Amino acid sequence: MLDRPLHPMVVHFPIALYLLGVLFTLGTLRQHRDDYERFAGWAFLLAWISGLVAALVGVVDQGTLDPNDPRRGPINNHITAGIAFLILSGLVVYVRIRWPDPLRSSRRSLYLALMAAGVIVLIVAGWLGGELVYGLKVGIE
Numbered sequence: 241m242l243d244r245p246l247h248p249m250v251v252h253f254p255i256a257l258y259l260l261g262v263l264f265t266l267g268t269l270r271q272h273r274d275d276y277e278r279f280a281g282w283a284f285l286l287a288w289i290s291g292l293v294a295a296l297v298g299v300v301d302q303g304t305l306d307p308n309d310p311r312r313g314p315i316n317n318h319i320t321a322g323i324a325f326l327i328l329s330g331l332v333v334y335v336r337i338r339w340p341d342p343l344r345s346s347r348r349s350l351y352l353a354l355m356a357a358g359v360i361v362l363i364v365a366g367w368l369g370g371e372l373v374y375g376l377k378v379g380i381e
């Protein structure tokens with residue numbers, strides 16, 4: 241195994257892929273192009289899968305800390321935001337499977353609300369993760 245945290249190497253994938261899905265969705269809202277809509281679907285699915293991988297690797301990294309490390313509190317706040325992201329991005333994928341072409345379906349508002357909530361928790365999770373590394377030196381000291 242590498243002697244350094246693995247989670248920071250993979251977290252960029254869910255962040256970039258989810259935001260890409262949102263961009264393609266905004267593109268679809270401006271001009272309804274089927275290829276934008278399809279790309280959004282793939283981006284959200286890959287964001288969810290890579291988010292799951294990031295979370296599993298994060299659990300491994302967290303396991304290297306002393307059980308009494310006082311930074312475990314802030315880490316738990318980050319994990320809460322990370323799990324909220326996995327739930328919301330998973331629901332975005334679910335809505336797409338259940339109601340194909342969601343922007344034209346009866347669940348359009350629900351779909352857009354879930355997507356927007358996913359952006360907010362993604363920003364919170366990323367911010368709290370950055371605080372762990374650059375503020376509290378988790379994975380460094």
Ligand code: HEM
Binds near residue numbers: 325370372379
């Ligand atoms: C749910 C399980 C998760 C756990 C247990 C976890 C744990 C951790 C830990 C321990 C760190 C400190 C660096 C390290 O030692 O690896 C960290 C940093 C970070 N995490 Fe998570 N995390 C989880 C989910 C997520 C998710 C879903 C995201 C975003 C999609 C995320 C984004 C970040 C970011 C951006 C950093 C800062 C990395 C850097 O700037 O180097 N985490 N996380």
